[in-house]
Amino acid sequence: MLIEVNNISKKFDLPKFKLSSKENSFISVIDNFSMDIDSKDFICLVGNNGSGKTTLLKILADLITQDEGSIGRNGKISFVSTNERSFFWRLSVKENLRFFSSLANNKVSILDDDLINILGIDKFLEKRFMNLSSGQKKRVMIARSLISEADIFLFDEITNSLDESSRKQIIDFIYEDIFLKKNKAIVWATHSPHEINNKYNKLIDLNKENRNV
């Protein structure tokens, strides 16, 4: 088992807008939630806005600590969000990938990996990140997620704002090259599970899991 999640809960404090207010108010985002992720899993995580998809993925990636419950992690985790700002916009794609590669303890640089060519990044390696299109930025995000040679990839609605053709190319790459060829586990958070029809083997509906949201 790569990840074992047992009865986790997470609440967030709500900001006080009245100085006189003494009561602490909070919102419960994840409530008594459990799941397992195996090395052969392609999990589709479905939920409406505010259902807790991003929070759950961040808890799995250890960017947020759960209030209750426990998580057992047995492998490297990579988290890919929609945040395009999380790069150095004035640097080239090559310099960005070189910087993030330096943080990983890998012997082979991502820049020497064939996946760069498969993703089509080789065509715009020398371009500044800020001059890329949305689809190109998403490809660079995926390339960065491959640097740490993770065992499990958490994708948080990464096909948002992409046209149909780019969306299909990215989903096909993740399914065929990361899931099937490299045998990595995938958790795919989305509003609409039909975008990865016939690809996932488990479906978790957060709208039903966290009924008190």
Next chain:
Amino acid sequence: MFKSFKIFYAFLRKDFLIAYSYRTNFFISVITVFFLLFILSNLSKLTLNNEIFGDFKGNSFGYFVIGLAIIDLAMTISSRGAAQARELQLTGVFEELLLFRRSNAELMVSLFIYPTVFALFRFFLILIFGVIFFDLQINNLGNFALLMLVMSLSIISFVGIGLISAFFIIILKKGDFVNSINLILCIGFGNIIFPSEIVDTQLSQISYFLPITHSVELLRELLIGSISTESISTNLTYLIGLSFSFIGIGIISCLYAIKFAKIKGSLGEF
């Protein structure tokens, strides 16, 4: 150790390339050094032979220049490093860095590598411009090893103050006030433009707890003054104690801040 240097080099290279992409800003910062020295050289004419400068009464320009060089070094390191923490948090890069599972202490210190190199460049630029254009007399370069020790301890303490500022940035999302308070204390009590002894209150005792007080006194003695062994050993002892205290407090507080932000879920907030 080698892995840490690899990370430090990666941050240095990345920050240099970003700074290089704003070349005009770099040249303006060089020109401002010249004008600051020009102002100080005129100010020193007003204060020449003033008794408050003690051993440096005949060389108030030298007194001011060393003060300017060290406060520029201190503020550039602590404020630029902390500003980088804020920027990385604002953009979401900070979360990405944490995903690589490096030591958090190593990551936090890495934020201060380029600011330190840039600050050292400005430090030496102030001294070189002072010597070339304004007749600054530097007479004790023979104590190079001691000079390097004082510079290293000073940098460690300034990074420590910057890390304390980064702690507030991670927790409260703003930390500029730490650098503002530090600047006020340094100018008021740090022997930068006047000796702290002329502050005729108990408040002058604050100067003993500011690393910059001891850095500036040591550098003045080493670069433009006559060296007194007793004064050097006292200031050096204070500087060693303060450097290790500030860097220790800075690193521990940043580790706590990251843990706190993960619990609050506020790592990506700004």
